[in-house]
Amino acid sequence: MAILFQSSADRWADWQPPLTALLPGEEFRLHPGTGDPASIEFAVVWKPPIGLLASLPNLKGVLSLGAGVDHILADPTLPPNVPVVRLLDPSLAAQMAEYVTLAVLAHHRRRGDYAAQQRDGVWRVLDAPGATRRRIGIMGFGMLGEACAARLMPFGFPLAGWVRHAQTAEGVRMFAGTEQLAAFLACSDILVCLLPLTPATHGILNARALALLPNGAAVINVARGAHVVVDDLLAALESGHLSGATLDVFADEPLAPGHPLWHHPKVTVTPHIAAITRPAHAAPIIADTIQRLRAGRPVAGVVNRHKGY
């Protein structure tokens, strides 16, 4: 039995040393060199081609190379009873917390406005409220959301979280479900989207939702591009209702040349770098997951197909 690795070819060079060191008895196959499909026991994947996983009759587990699994669940032929496991990597959470804290502080301290003043050679102090009057709303509150909240809390920002099913978090005002979404948005001066992409969250940041944010709010999307209706976001920036946006993810990546987001003065664009899976940190988690799945032991991060994450 073998383990199939499927990502871009240049990634295998980084993954091979730690994975083979951690799983010394295993045979790895690099997609598309799958060999006998019946010999594949586990698949470690990123954006697998439609039908690939269905072609493996003895598959016992699918492991995502990232925190999201939407790229796996999007395959309508995905075998229904094979566990799909998202990557719960503290290194991803740490990077995400860096990126989100940077983006939150940049909006809070009006870094974009000061950069514009610097370009114009203008020396002028701009008004800004203190942290205790800048409310941060975090959509999605798993490992990544918790890490962001932990870094933001010492600054004194009032924190809120929005989740699908009611949960609690110390020092964070939690909202749950569609019925509390409007109340959550209304107290989010800076909105951070960390949601999984599911049919229920696709396009969730649309004109109606953005209109519910306080006037002057900023939006940070580090989840999936499809969470945001870009035309609605641009309209809310144009109208002045939103003061800015920081976007690391886009429905189509790379972001197309000439796309209006590239050059919008109120938008910061980065090339999906908020949290990059690092083989040195993630390979031990993936190796441990494979060993647990094989031994029938409990595994963290197994996806609930109904919820989609």
Added chain:
Amino acid sequence: MAILFQSSADRWADWQPPLTALLPGEEFRLHPGTGDPASIEFAVVWKPPIGLLASLPNLKGVLSLGAGVDHILADPTLPPNVPVVRLLDPSLAAQMAEYVTLAVLAHHRRRGDYAAQQRDGVWRVLDAPGATRRRIGIMGFGMLGEACAARLMPFGFPLAGWVRHAQTAEGVRMFAGTEQLAAFLACSDILVCLLPLTPATHGILNARALALLPNGAAVINVARGAHVVVDDLLAALESGHLSGATLDVFADEPLAPGHPLWHHPKVTVTPHIAAITRPAHAAPIIADTIQRLRAGRPVAGVVNRHKGY
């Protein structure tokens, strides 16, 4: 007896309500309307004119409206035995920690490079080490330095501090005195200057010091412009030895139009806004200091004239 307030005239409008509310029995005079110099008991000042304080024969205390006192000690006629008190304001420390964390994360996550890529419409992932391999060095470790270290520590950055006289701080590698300055600089991938400006620290970030920083280091100055020898900094940026600088303070403020710092691609300029004294937060501290000085009770922040802070 009366209290003299000396700052720019427009600041008094913000200070008058909280100060008069907190010190209801006191008479305030707004410089230059000093009245009888012999009637002034305390002076609350920002950049007082040379000779002003020496003209007040019954002065019992000088209170700075900011964290620094270099603007007071620079007056050679300053009466030698009057206590000078710097403002120890947790609100200043909180703002400074926001600004420094933002600047540190911006250098750490290469925000300037990504902004340049955005301007050019370039989608490319840039290399960056994890936080555990990015060493932060903080020069000056009083209330402000401690607040910055407390916010940076949860990210996992290795932290070092440099002070005049040996002190300890949990989780921070401390260096002291000129004999340990080189060792401190050598382990500062991102250097944060929070020093008081004194004859011993004037021009401390000169060519020799900057050369001791690791290759690719970044410099953040939020103390006083005169700590940095700007021509040396520009040379170190030009040579590629330094990767960037964030400067909030300048020897002459406002920064002169056309100054090369305004438009240097590796330099972020802000108009001395890292930590702005807010009357609502600082007035209670100033009122308490006046009451303590008058009662002969202990006062925090009394300046050691020999050390200069």
